Amino acid sequence: xxxxxxxxxxxxxxxxxxxxxxxxxxxxxxxxxxxxxxxxxxxxxxxxxxxxxxxxxxxxxxxxxxxxxxxxxxxxxxxxxxxxxxxxxxxxxxxxxxxxxxxxxxxxxxxxxxxxxxxxxxxxxxxxxxxxxxxxxxxxxxxxxxxxxxxxxxxxxxxxxxxxxxxxxxxxxxxxxxxxxxxxxxxxxxxxxxxxxxxxxxxxxxxxxxxxxxxxxxxxxxxxxxxxxxxxxxxxxxxxxxxxxxxxxxxxxxxxxxxxxxxxxxxxxxxxxxxxxxxxxxxxxxxxxxxxxxxxxxxxxxxxxxxxxxxxxxxxxxxxxxxxxxxxxxxxxxxxxxxxxxxxxxxxxxxxxxxxxxxxxxxxxxxxxxxxxxxxxxxxxxxxxxxxxxxxxxx
Ligand SMILES: Cc1cc2nc3c(=O)[nH]c(=O)nc-3n(C[C@H](O)[C@H](O)[C@H](O)COP(=O)(O)OP(=O)(O)OC[C@H]3O[C@@H](n4cnc5c(N)ncnc54)[C@H](O)[C@@H]3O)c2cc1C
Numbered sequence: 154x155x156x157x158x159x160x161x162x163x164x165x166x167x168x169x170x171x172x173x174x175x176x177x178x179x180x181x182x183x184x185x186x187x188x189x190x191x192x193x194x195x196x197x198x199x200x201x202x203x204x205x206x207x208x209x210x211x212x213x214x215x216x217x218x219x220x221x222x223x224x225x226x227x228x229x230x231x232x233x234x235x236x237x238x239x240x241x242x243x244x245x246x247x248x249x250x251x252x253x254x255x256x257x258x259x260x261x262x263x264x265x266x267x268x269x270x271x272x273x274x275x276x277x278x279x280x281x282x283x284x285x286x287x288x289x290x291x292x293x294x295x296x297x298x299x300x301x302x303x304x305x306x307x308x309x310x311x312x313x314x315x316x317x318x319x320x321x322x323x324x325x326x327x328x329x330x331x332x333x334x335x336x337x338x339x340x341x342x343x344x345x346x347x348x349x350x351x352x353x354x355x356x357x358x359x360x361x362x363x364x365x366x367x368x369x370x371x372x373x374x375x376x377x378x379x380x381x382x383x384x385x386x387x388x389x390x391x392x393x394x395x396x397x398x399x400x401x402x403x404x405x406x407x408x409x410x411x412x413x414x415x416x417x418x419x420x421x422x423x424x425x426x427x428x429x430x431x432x433x434x435x436x437x438x439x440x441x442x443x444x445x446x447x448x449x450x451x452x453x454x455x456x457x458x459x460x461x462x463x464x465x466x467x468x469x470x471x472x473x474x475x476x477x478x479x480x481x482x483x484x485x486x487x488x489x490x491x492x493x494x495x496x497x498x499x500x501x502x503x504x505x506x507x508x509x510x511x512x513x514x515x516x517x518x519x520x521x522x523x524x525x526x527x528x529x530x531x532x533x534x535x536x537x538x539x540x541x542x543x544x545x546x547x548x
Contacts, residue, residue, distance in 0.1 A: 165204070169201075170231055174235070181356060184356060194317035215262065226398045242357050245313040248278055250265075252384065276319070276320050277320075278321070279322065279324065292324065294309065308364070312359070319339050320337065334376055335374055336373040344365070346363070351508065353505040390461070393466040397470050400509050407502040411435060411438060411488070431487060441479060451468075
């Protein structure tokens with residue numbers, strides 16, 4: 154096992170850091186309390202594009218950089234340390250580009266991928282609805298055949314990039330047990346999108362998409378119109394690893410801020426870092442941050458290896474998103490009352506981290522995935538829905 158980071162990855166992370174400090178942070182300063190405007194979101198994506206953010210996952214034949222998930226994860230970890238709202242914006246857009254790359258026709262790829270690869274077209278993925286979260290099969294948005302095309306009706310909720318995305322890949326029911334993915338294009342289709350106020354990561358757009366009998370030509374159907382659910386589910390593995398990446402970045406920022414404050418603040422005539430209990434707080438934060446980083450790297454390595462990787466990606470997601478909340482909470486403790494004011498960054502790290510135990514499978518859903526992988530017994534329906542005997546009973 155090699156824990157060394159390749160020299161070229163270190164250099165790529167260093168150039169991204171310089172770009173974020175010089176060009177991104179001046180633009181987002183004072184603008185992270187509400188969703189970035191579409192103009193700002195596009196400007197940020199264009200600035201970061203040459204550094205592998207926004208189109209790093211797209212293979213070269215799709216116009217992207219074809220980075221390994223490991224390299225991309227390191228870049229995103231650094232971006233999340235400095236500007237997590239921007240990391241959220243970009244990884245969701247990359248996910249939409251990958252769906253088009255994997256499932257799109259030659260025409261769909263030619264229409265969207267060049268713009269996505271250059272950071273000019275922002276994407277999002279719309280699955281969740283007001284009544285449908287963890288149980289995706291319950292979704293109500295319908296796509297009904299209408300001549301050569303489809304009519305889409307329904308409401309999508311809690312959608313990242315809802316108000317800044319140019320295109321959205323929408324999961325809709327096409328039959329009783331069939332689901333399709335459709336490309337909703339803001340320049341072609343008429344639909345409403347709105348922002349929701351939330352706890353943290355406020356620069357990152359998050360809202361609703363309302364589809365009121367929207368006509369969508371068949372050329373916007375992605376894939377066969379029946380197996381969209383499995384395509385959406387396979388994208389969740391990568392998304393879970395990315396929530397872990399962003400959580401790790403936020404935790405590192407909280408740890409750095411806590412170390413800085415502990416060495417600068419004096420109480421009882423000495424810097425508070427001199428007090429052993431403050432060092433314990435820092436030590437616990439450092440151990441958890443390191444552990445989440447390692448689990449995340451393992452998930453990224455599994456993604457690079459190809460094939461299904463539910464176990465490492467769910468483990469990384471559960472641990473990193475929950476641990477980041479604990480790390481950020483301890484960073485507040487190290488800061489005392491200053492930690493709960495808006496004058497210091499740690500309350501923001503806490504609010505940002507708290508957002509991430511929910512998307513791409515809540516902690517509980519990912520724990521159920523881990524449990525299923527360990528026992529081969531799906532427990533999503535609880536004890537009442539159990540149809541399979543435990544492994545020991547079956548043996
Ligand atoms: C920051 C953020 C970004 C997001 N981005 C997107 C996006 O881009 N696209 C998109 O489609 N959605 C997005 N979502 C929505 C997200 O995917 C859902 O919020 C999530 O799947 C949970 O659904 P829910 O909120 O309806 O909660 P529910 O499913 O109603 O769950 C409520 C509670 O019940 C628990 N629960 C549910 N079922 C079980 C079970 N079987 N066993 C045990 N506990 C259970 C959950 O863990 C949770 O604690 C985002 C959410 C957030 C917070």
